Amino acid sequence: MTTAMDLLTVTLDVASERPVEEGDLSLALAGAELIDLIDAEAVTLDGDRIVPGPQRAMDDRLLDVAESSLVREAPYETVEDWLWRRGRGLSGAYRAALETEGRLTRQRHGWIRRGPDRTAPGDSPARRRAAERWMSGEPVLAVLAAAVGIHDEPAGDFEEPGADTLVTVLAAVDEAVTELAAVRQQRQIEEAAFDNIWRAP
Known part of the structure; x- marks a missing residue:
């Protein structure tokens, strides 16, 4: 399992106070992929620039796609x-990868339908990990x-080797999610203003 797949699994499993925005999750997954590529020594960071190493096969299909797109x-x-x-x-x-691999199940609300079925990962060693x-x-x-709003920002510093690199990637994810939230908010304000124009007498 990759960090990105672990993140998606946790996102589907853990209840949060608000639904996770797909755009936020996509940005965080891209950050998770980059962290795994760094960990696999497929890339290094020079400041905030991603410097690829020799092209190599990864042990995950989506990570292969990520590596080949560098x-x-x-x-x-x-x-960024x-x-x-x-x-x-x-x-x-x-x-789609989880669905193709048969690792997603639909959790029904019972015989009285109270809302849409919830999709969750099926029980598997990957889910348990x-x-x-x-x-x-x-x-x-x-x-x-x-970053995607599942829980509060954890306290503490990274102490392992390469901590500066991790902080660079994670900070970029946080900034990108914040920027996307601002764009969504501005769009909502504009749509509300447009609606008010049409409703005005």
Whole structure:
């Protein structure tokens, strides 16, 4: 399991006070992919630029797609640009992967239908590993989950090797999600103003 798939699994499993926005989740998944690519030494960061290493096969289909889509010419791509480009529609791609692998189940509300069926991961070793990682408070997963609104931002610093790189990626995810939220809010304000114009006598 990759960090991105663990994040999606946790997002589907953990109840939150508000629904997770698909755009926010897509940005966080792109950040999770980048963290896994760094961990696999497929890329390094030079400041905020993503510098690819020699092309290699990863152990995950979607991570293979991510690795093959890296910009391999200087001045290379920034982390921010990667999040917006790679993140476009990424949550849908990950959900589709779970469905294709038969790892999503629909949880019905009972014989009286009170709302739409909820989709959740089926029981599997991968789901249990994601749950263990979540319950242990693993910091990377916790920060990514906080970015999409599952829970509050965890306290504490990263102390492992490469902490500066992790902080760069996670901070970029947080900034991108904040920017997207601002865009959504502005759009809502504009739509409300437009509605008011039509409703005016």
